[in-house]
Every structure is written in structure tokens, then in C-alpha cells.
Amino acid sequence: MPTQTVKMVITGPFNSGKTEFVRSISEIDVVSTERKITSEAERDIKEDTTVAMDFGRITVDNDLVLYLFGTPGQRRFDFMWEILAQGMLGFVVLVDSARPETFREAKSILETFRAYAPTPYVVAANKQDMPDAWSIDDLRIALHLDSDVKMLPCVATKRESVKNVLLELLYSILEEIDAQEE
Amino acid sequence: MKGNLRDFSTTQILNLVSLAKKTGTLSVERKDMRGSLSFKDGKLIFAAVGEADGSLASILARDGRITKEQAAALAKHAQKTGDKQLGLLLIQKGYVTQSDIIQSIKRHSLAAINQIAGWKEGSFFFDASRMPDDGRITVPLDLESIIIQLARVQKLDEQLEEEIPSLDVCLKFVNQPGVQLKDLQLSKDEWRVIKYIKPDNTIRMIANTLNMSDRQIRRVIGSLREAGLVELVRVVRRQPLTPEERENKRNIVDRLIGRLQAS
Numbered sequence: 001m002p003t004q005t006v007k008m009v010i011t012g013p014f015n016s017g018k019t020e021f022v023r024s025i026s027e028i029d030v031v032s033t034e035r036k037i038t039s040e041a042e043r044d045i046k047e048d049t050t051v052a053m054d055f056g057r058i059t060v061d062n063d064l065v066l067y068l069f070g071t072p073g074q075r076r077f078d079f080m081w082e083i084l085a086q087g088m089l090g091f092v093v094l095v096d097s098a099r100p101e102t103f104r105e106a107k108s109i110l111e112t113f114r115a116y117a118p119t120p121y122v123v124a125a126n127k128q129d130m131p132d133a134w135s136i137d138d139l140r141i142a143l144h145l146d147s148d149v150k151m152l153p154c155v156a157t158k159r160e161s162v163k164n165v166l167l168e169l170l171y172s173i174l175e176e177i178d179a180q181e182e
Numbered sequence: 183m184k185g186n187l188r189d190f191s192t193t194q195i196l197n198l199v200s201l202a203k204k205t206g207t208l209s210v211e212r213k214d215m216r217g218s219l220s221f222k223d224g225k226l227i228f229a230a231v232g233e234a235d236g237s238l239a240s241i242l243a244r245d246g247r248i249t250k251e252q253a254a255a256l257a258k259h260a261q262k263t264g265d266k267q268l269g270l271l272l273i274q275k276g277y278v279t280q281s282d283i284i285q286s287i288k289r290h291s292l293a294a295i296n297q298i299a300g301w302k303e304g305s306f307f308f309d310a311s312r313m314p315d316d317g318r319i320t321v322p323l324d325l326e327s328i329i330i331q332l333a334r335v336q337k338l339d340e341q342l343e344e345e346i347p348s349l350d351v352c353l354k355f356v357n358q359p360g361v362q363l364k365d366l367q368l369s370k371d372e373w374r375v376i377k378y379i380k381p382d383n384t385i386r387m388i389a390n391t392l393n394m395s396d397r398q399i400r401r402v403i404g405s406l407r408e409a410g411l412v413e414l415v416r417v418v419r420r421q422p423l424t425p426e427e428r429e430n431k432r433n434i435v436d437r438l439i440g441r442l443q444a445s
Contacts, residue, residue, distance in 0.1 A: 060441040108345045111414045
């Protein structure tokens, strides 16, 4: 029987922690397409950025593999987004809880992905371990998220935290399947 | 100097005119409308766009200082005498003051320049030898503050385009509005749009129904979203899964959950 593959997409603004998120949970070394940042303003934030995608893998068994795709965060690489979104099981929107200047962009990315495909999603409030991180409640208000949208605390460098986010997304997918049955 | 607004925006042209202190008339033309802006030494002195042809009678009528009937009669008079003579006559007869005329013309010029600045496409031509007729009343306006204002508006529009990249999405009211509804004050356009907000109507459909431009509808939706009243909803409708597909999918998700929980 050929191996079945399913995918989830990890998206969010520049420097929201997508690459770290995929790295923390992937069983293989993440295939990353990072390049040196050319913009001075962005270089102040980090040295490298993803230009095409990050690619991670979780093998379930001989027949099933989950691929994780991290999208590039900058708008100038958004031509990759729709390609990555095709056929996804669900998606995670990462928000840098400590950088309110990126919240508007995060909401915009969330809405763009919702328009690509009607799949379940969760919002992960990353960098919750930072002292100036916004609380989940405040973030929900800032992002104008409905109470039925799952918003989860996250520290993308910690595997357990990433695992929890992915599990919550999977539970949402199950809920959607159940809802279709009713 | 000629080209297309697609490549060189109105704001950029105005900046150039201001810096180079140019004199002449910029004509802008798109499919359904044309406009013209005249400058003297880098200052805007006269503007006309579409039906707002910049004549004193039409400006005063649009500003509500005279009725349409009066404007029609005065326009005939002005054809013979010119706007300057007409203005003097109106001041002498006590219908308006000089200040009324200047303020109305300023408002008209700003409205015209704002309208033209919103055009993203259309040919333009700057003719250094063309100036408004001698009979026209010209009121000089500094371009610098206009350019700053236009650049600010343009930036906001660009932000809105990023936030609402596609108009082929639907809207819904949020469950918990981010504003006290009793304190809410909506503009006329916002009320018009609200009437059509339902999950089956895309933003484009609403804009077409209300005869609004992409820019107008984005601004209205942008302010309704900013107030936390509405949100965009997915427009792609999923084909319902067959029972077999549902079972397969559930099986996959259960296995994924099991794998993650065990790790």
C-alpha cells in the first residue's frame, strides 16, 4: 500500500516563529530555505528569513506521513502561500505575542488563508515566555477573533507546546467531521 | 510630460509640479471621466473633474450657497461675462461674500484633487502652455500640505488592500462586537453597506449593488472591521464529504492524534 501523506501549514508574519515551530516537532532536520536578510530594518530583528518554505515531517506509521509546511512570512513571498495551502488538512497562524506591530499583519494572513481553503485552523500566541508578551485574552481582542476561534498559548522552541497546538488543531478537524455528520 | 497613472501616481506628479514650481495644466483621462488641474509656480489654482467643471455657478450650487435653478441661470450669465464678473455681481447684490467664494472654490479644488488622486489608471498630460480662461476665478493652494494628506490617504488605502486583498470574500457580523453598540456612530455609506452584510454576499457584490468603487468599499469595510463589527468569512464552499471519505479522514486524524499523544 503506498504511503499516504497529509499536510498542515504553519503561517504567520515575519519572525513569528514558524521555522522554530516546525523544527521543534519535526522528526527530520527541517528542510529550510532561509536566506540572509537584505532589508536593514528587518535585519535588526533577525539575520535569516524563510523565502520559500520550511518543511518538516512526522511519520505516523508505514502508511501515513504528516508533512508540516512553514510559509515565508514576508508579503513579497506570498506567491508561495496559495501553493502551500492547496490540499492542507488545517493550518496554524502563529502570532508573535510580544510584537503588537505585527498583529494587523497576522490577522490579514489569517484571513488570506481562510479565503484559500475552508479548513479548520487555530491561532497560536507564540513567545508567551517573553516578559512583554500580550495575554491570550488581550490578543483575542486585538486580533478581533471570535470566541469560537481556538487561541492557544505557545512557545515554539518547546516541543510540548508545539505538540499541544497541533493536537488542538487535530481536535478541531475532528469536530468539523462530526459537525458534517449531524 | 505625459504617461499613465499606473506608472506614475497623481501624488508623484503633484510632488514634481511642486518641487519644480511648474506652471501649466495637467489633464487626466480615464475611460469614464476626465479632469484637469492647473498650476501656477507650483501652486494649484484651478481644478475640474467630471461634471464639476470648476465654474463658479456649479461650485456655489454644490456647496449649497445657491440653488440648482439659480446656478443654471447664472451659468448662462457667466458665459457672456466670465466667472470673475459674476462673482463681483453676486458680492455686490449680497448673495455671497468674497470669503464665501474663496472657501467654496478651495473646497471644490481639494475635492477634485482627492478624486483624481484616487484614480489608479488613466493617461495624463502636462501642458505648460495651457492655463484656465481669463474669466475663471483662480485661488492658489499650496501643494505641500495636499501632498502630505494624499500620501497619508494613499498609505491607508494600501494598508486596506493588504488587509482585504480580495473583494471576493464574504462578511459576517462578529458575535461579540468590539464596540458598545449604543455608542456607535456610522456614516451614511456604512449604513448602506451594513444592509447587505450576510454570508452569501461577497464584498464585490455589495460594491456593485451600491455602485461603489473598490477603494470606497474597502474604506467602509475597513472602518467596520476596525470598529470590531464585522469580519471576513471564507467564501470557498467545501463539498460535503461522502460517508466513506468522512470515515477515512477521521481515521487519518485519529492516527495523527495517537502518534502525537504517544510521542
